[in-house]
Amino acid sequence: MDNTSTKSMLQERIDRRLIFFPLPLQGHISPMLQLANIVHSKGFSITIVHLKLNPPNPANYPHFTFCLIEDGLSEIEESFNTDLISFLALLNNKYEPLKQVLLQLVADTSCDPVACLISDAIFHFTTEVCKSLQLPRIVLRTGGVCSFLAFAAFPLLLQKGYLPLQDDRMEEAVIELPPLRIKDLPVINTPYQDKLYELVQEMVQQTKASSGLIWNSFQELEEMPIAKLRQDFQIPIFAIGPFHKHNCTAPSPTEDHSPISWLDKHDPKSVIYVSFGSIATIEEAEFLEVAWGLASSKHPFLWVVRPGLIRGAEWLELLPEGFLDGLNGRGHIVKWAPQLEVLAHPSVGVFWTHNGWNSTLESICEGVPMICTPCFTDQWVNARYVSHVWKVGQHLEKDLSRENIERAVTRLMEEREGEELRERAVRYKEMANVCVRPGGSSYDTLSKLLKYLSFS
Structure with missing residues (x-):
């Protein structure tokens, strides 16, 4: 031409x-x-x-x-x-x-x-x-x-x-x-x-x-x-x-970016980022098990709890009195976080996700291994591919007990299995950048x- x-x-x-x-x-x-x-x-x-x-x-x-x-x-x-x-x-x-x-x-x-x-x-x-x-x-x-x-x-x-x-x-x-x-x-x-x-x-x-x-x-x-x-x-x-x-030019978000300031204070690959998307809801008992499981893991965590996530609750009123104070700054709970920036942050080591496609793809693009807890429709398929095809995450399939949560975090954050998942995730990140x-x-x-x- x-x-x-x-x-x-x-x-x-x-x-x-x-x-x-x-x-x-x-x-x-x-x-x-x-x-x-x-x-x-x-x-x-x-x-x-x-x-x-x-x-x-x-x-x-x-x-x-x-x-x-x-x-x-x-x-x-x-x-x-x-x-x-x-x-x-x-x-x-x-x-x-x-x-x-x-x-x-x-x-x-x-x-x-x-x-x-x-x-x-x-x-x-x-x-x-x-x-x-x-x-x-x-x-x-x-x-x-x-x-x-x-x-x-x-x-x-x-x-x-x-x-x-x-x-x-x-x-x-x-x-x-x-x-x-x-x-x-x-x-x-x-x-x-x-x-x-x-x-x-x-x-x-x-x-x-x-x-x-x-x-x-x-x-x-x-x-x-x-x-x-x-x-x-x-x-x-x-x-x-x-x-x-x-x-290409993207809009500049106007929301609070304080989660990034919190992440800046932590070591590389040390933080668990937790977000279950914009639609999913969980029961009060599940919410409390997630909270105690994260607390028991001894790793710092950034947790997005959007209003409406917990059935029958406004926001964090179900947490036991003094829960956050007892973490001594190791846990940070917000209503919203700039997810792309969070996943790209060097301190994030694992993403606990509902496996919506956007979240799954964004995690892959940043080389962050996943703990998968799908809720409905295509999220089940995405979680299966994450754990058994791409092998960049682990499906938390059993009940959301604090013991299961703590074990899953330990495997991905401390053990060789998590390191292998991270190595594969980094290879997919490179593919995403090149394509x-x-x-x-x-x-x-x-x-x-x-x-x-x-x-x-």
Whole structure:
């Protein structure tokens, strides 16, 4: 391609607009906005269409345009607090409000022409909306490829009798999906199992019907799952992660960074970082066992206890009187922490995580071994891959007793097993750094994605 052609292609790219539609859950919003930052840094203009629930802060993204859908939000919020599957089903009833917003955006001649909609995979209804507007639809799946293949296998799993789950078979291997056991399948505890299967089936079918599929993952991490995906899905597939490793402008968080100051006071690889994500909840008894297990480990710990983590409690009022004082500064509990900075901090030696995909990937990218305590859906798959495929962590599978917690921390922080996990984690960290550099797998795939978006 000569210089004139290259300049022409870049100019066309600059004159195109992408519309992003994130699912209003923090683990989905963050990677969607990271992807938007990446493509914006390459010249695209960005419009974020979002619901009122968990809205992104426009002040953090002055380079984006934001457009709010307001219809039926009280019903959605009520469902979010009672049952996740009902919540997701209600979200997929936003056909007409989204269509009206997209009609206005497509017809707006004062802005760059719209190239396509980039939708969260769970918003399967966007297929019909885009079809009615003759607008290309590209899907972002915010989880890992390994868990998506398990979702895609649901019809087979039902046929073979693996689903619904049966208590007396949980330890059995799923022969068709190694290394998963039945207990690792990405289901959720809900009285509406049929709704779950329907939601998953629609997500998979409408992803297959899309114009392309983007992943926050990289070839070297999920080589076999990506190869399997390419066999089963006859659409363009772009594994361009880790998103946060790409060299593009990101917003400066405004939250408290005092956890970093606390970490600065500790020795390298000495701190346990504990965070169970933005949705998971635990019982009072589990919370207290975690607290005493961390205290008994004798290692310093930074623990994120977000308001709402403990069922029936506001925040830390369930801790015994004098608990924190008795640690003599060895424990630091916060409501929020800048996780990327925490994991990159030299004092962090282990990450105790719920294994959401973002947390799992971020830990891998920083070479930090994991203690895995998954809570629902894809987290079970991620934990199994962490412990048995990538071998960069250990699954804390038994009850969350203080004794089990103390033993797990000791193994990873003090024993040879933990050192071996850390050595493998560092190798994956190096792979993650290389893949986003010129000539790396994600760097090259991003170039293909940009070209594809330019001519959508």
